[in-house]
Every structure is written in C-alpha cells, then in structure tokens.
Amino acid sequence: MTEPDAPLFRTWQAQRGARTMVIDRAENARIHVPGEGWKWDMASQSYNVNVGHGRREVIEAMGRALDAAVLTAGPNVDLPERNILAERLRSMAGMDRVFFALSGAEAVENALKIAMLVTGRRKVVARRHSYHGATLSTLAVAGDPRREPFWEGVAGTWIDDPYPPRMPDGGRPSDWVESLEAALAAEGPERVAAVVLEGLTGTNGVQIPPPDFWPKARELADRHGFLLVADEVFSGLGRTGRTFGFEHFGGAPDLIVLGKGLTSGYAPLSAVLVSAPVARHFDDEVLWCGLTHYASPIGCAAALACLDLIEGDGLVGRAKTLGKALIDVLADLAKHDDRIADVRGRGLQIGIELACPAESVSRALWNEGYFVPAKRHMLYVCPPLTVEAAALEAFPEVLARALAGASAEGST
Numbered sequence: 001m002t003e004p005d006a007p008l009f010r011t012w013q014a015q016r017g018a019r020t021m022v023i024d025r026a027e028n029a030r031i032h033v034p035g036e037g038w039k040w041d042m043a044s045q046s047y048n049v050n051v052g053h054g055r056r057e058v059i060e061a062m063g064r065a066l067d068a069a070v071l072t073a074g075p076n077v078d079l080p081e082r083n084i085l086a087e088r089l090r091s092m093a094g095m096d097r098v099f100f101a102l103s104g105a106e107a108v109e110n111a112l113k114i115a116m117l118v119t120g121r122r123k124v125v126a127r128r129h130s131y132h133g134a135t136l137s138t139l140a141v142a143g144d145p146r147r148e149p150f151w152e153g154v155a156g157t158w159i160d161d162p163y164p165p166r167m168p169d170g171g172r173p174s175d176w177v178e179s180l181e182a183a184l185a186a187e188g189p190e191r192v193a194a195v196v197l198e199g200l201t202g203t204n205g206v207q208i209p210p211p212d213f214w215p216k217a218r219e220l221a222d223r224h225g226f227l228l229v230a231d232e233v234f235s236g237l238g239r240t241g242r243t244f245g246f247e248h249f250g251g252a253p254d255l256i257v258l259g260k261g262l263t264s265g266y267a268p269l270s271a272v273l274v275s276a277p278v279a280r281h282f283d284d285e286v287l288w289c290g291l292t293h294y295a296s297p298i299g300c301a302a303a304l305a306c307l308d309l310i311e312g313d314g315l316v317g318r319a320k321t322l323g324k325a326l327i328d329v330l331a332d333l334a335k336h337d338d339r340i341a342d343v344r345g346r347g348l349q350i351g352i353e354l355a356c357p358a359e360s361v362s363r364a365l366w367n368e369g370y371f372v373p374a375k376r377h378m379l380y381v382c383p384p385l386t387v388e389a390a391a392l393e394a395f396p397e398v399l400a401r402a403l404a405g406a407s408a409e410g411s412t
Helices: 056-067 080-093 103-118 137-140 145-153 171-188 213-224 276-281 298-313 315-336 358-365 388-412
Strands: 025-027 029-031 036-042 097-101 122-127 157-158 192-198 229-230 257-260 270-274 341-346 349-354 378-381
Touching: 056 298, 080 298, 097 103, 097 257, 103 137, 103 192, 103 229, 103 257, 103 270, 103 276, 137 192, 145 315, 157 171, 171 192, 171 213, 192 213, 213 229, 270 388, 298 315, 315 341, 315 349, 315 388, 358 378
Parallel strands: 122 157, 122 192, 192 229, 229 257
Antiparallel strands: 025 029, 029 036, 097 270, 257 270, 341 349, 349 378
C-alpha cells in the first residue's frame, strides 16, 4: 500500500492506499514476492511477457545493443537492427512497411493517423467493449470505462456489442455484423477513415467474434474505402495460439498494430505493419508521423530475440495446445459450478466470467499461489506462453477451492 506523499504515481487508482506488488525476482512464469514466496504469474504482468521472465537470450541481446557505438541515432539513421526487425515483421505478416513506436497506444494512434492521411477522412469506428490505449485519442476510440473522466472531451463511434453476459461463445453471427453495419450507416461510411478491431478482446471480457464478423468487416472496408486496422497489441504474437488473433477468423486487415509481446516487456517498442496499397500512398506523400525514440536499437534487439524464442520454442503451437486443454477443463468445471457463468478464449488468452464479483476470488487465488487479475466479474488467465504445464493442470482445482473460499467469506 502507498500513501499520497510517495514519489511515484500508481496507475489506474487513487493514490491513498494504492495497491502495489513487490517482486524481487522472476523466473519464466513465476514471480517471487518477499515474505510470501513464489506465485504463478497468470497475468504475464501486463499481459505482455509472452516469452517468460528472465530470459537470458533477450537480456544478452539488449546488452549487445547497449555495447554498440550508435545508441542515440535519429529516426532516419539506418541501423541494422531497425531494418532487420522491420523486414522480419513485414515478412511474417505479409505486409509491406513498418512504423515503430514505444507503446501500444502510440502505435494505435499512428495507425489511425496513417488511415486518415490515406483516406482523407476523420471518423473512426470501434467496438464499444474494447480498449486501444490510454492516450486521449485512443481512449476516444473505445468505450472502455477508463475514458469516463474525459467523456465530454472525446468522441467515439462504437459498434454496439451484441454480447451480453452469459451469451454463448460468439453470440448470433448476424448480431455482430448488423451492429457494424448500423454504426457505419449512422456515421456515413464515406466519412469513415478506419474501423479498428482487437484480434480478440482483451480486458473487456475476452469476447470471441463469430466466424463471419472479420470477413464482413473486410468486405465493408473494400466496398466503402475505409481501412481495417487489427489491434493485436494484446492478442498478437502467439497469445491466442495463432500468430495474430484475427487469423482465427480471416478478413485480412490493412494495418496490424503490435506491442506488449513484441518485446515481452523487456523494452518499450511497438509497431504498425502496413499493407502495400497503404504504403504506396506515402511514396510521394509526406508521412506526418515520427518520434524521438523511433525504433530504439535496444527495443529492436529485444524484439528480435523475442521473435527468435517465439519461433524457436514453438510458443504459438504451445499456447494453442495448453490453452485448449485448460479451456476444456474450465468449461467442464463451469457445468458443475454455477458460480462460473462462462469460460471463453483462444490459446492462453482466457476469460472466466463469474456470477459474482471477481475480486474476492482473485484474492483467494493469490493465497493459493496464483496471481490472477480481476476486473468486475471477470478473471483473466493469460500466463507467459512458456508456463509450465503443471501450473495449468493444477489451476482448475485451485480455482474451485478459491470459489468455495470466496463464497464462504461472503456469507460470513
């Protein structure tokens, strides 16, 4: 707990009595808390440590970058790490050009700027229950409650979510498509620069779109001339058991935004991957985008090492296999425990919707040795893709005990 006179602001909470976590070391999928011992990190800290904590391969790659002569190069200085990473990303995604930023929010913001520059339009459409970053403009895009203090200062156009609590996985396909078409019609599709969609929704409920949603979004983009932006900051680079979350559904985007797992939190770096038709616009038009710390060599080195681990250790397939097994067991548990309203996810991006507030269950899980973040009625299970299988195999039984303990606590 912290007090208001502490030197460091704590994010997303009032400062008096703010909750903090002390970690003195971390290994793979575990964090060590002084006085409490080891905990399984089922949140990957900020849903970003895809390759696990303490990977020497990443740390040593960053060290080599630190030892290099050129560390303060301007954004238009050609450095090997910049070009190698850009080439690798565009090749793996079938894209043409790459723009680098420092955070997911910055990358989304620059993706939207690119869409506006290419189309000459200004409106952006997104899903109501989504999150695209904490800058003023990215808060404006989504309907996440974290935008509420700025409600009158920002404007967003949202696809109303046909996904009430406890609706079966994906809802009715037509609901999602009808909502997208209605949002476009309300704004005038000829005025829309971009539709931005998370590959899979992150901490707004891990909502799974029906099979026709992404392909229909692609069709509408082609018909009306707006750009389709895939926000893969949370769901990208193996988290869902595919390289990109949208690959579960089809409907190739015009721009792909990466962050979080790109460097697994070892260094700040994010990226916007741009298709060839979009990139060609800037052959003769000015790209009005740039940052002081553009394509930091240290961040690029960390990202290249993380991509090596994701590919070399088969982490995409591992997330798919481990995640499916865990989701199946949790879904079976839900059939016998009405405190679990729904289980949904892909790979190791899993949301457990409870029929009760989740915070007390999260506390009980902590006492059982699992750090599982809670938000309203949701628990989020998103461990590093390197997590030991035994930790996931034990989790359903631990969750059952935590639910029972939380229920007993609530009844006293």
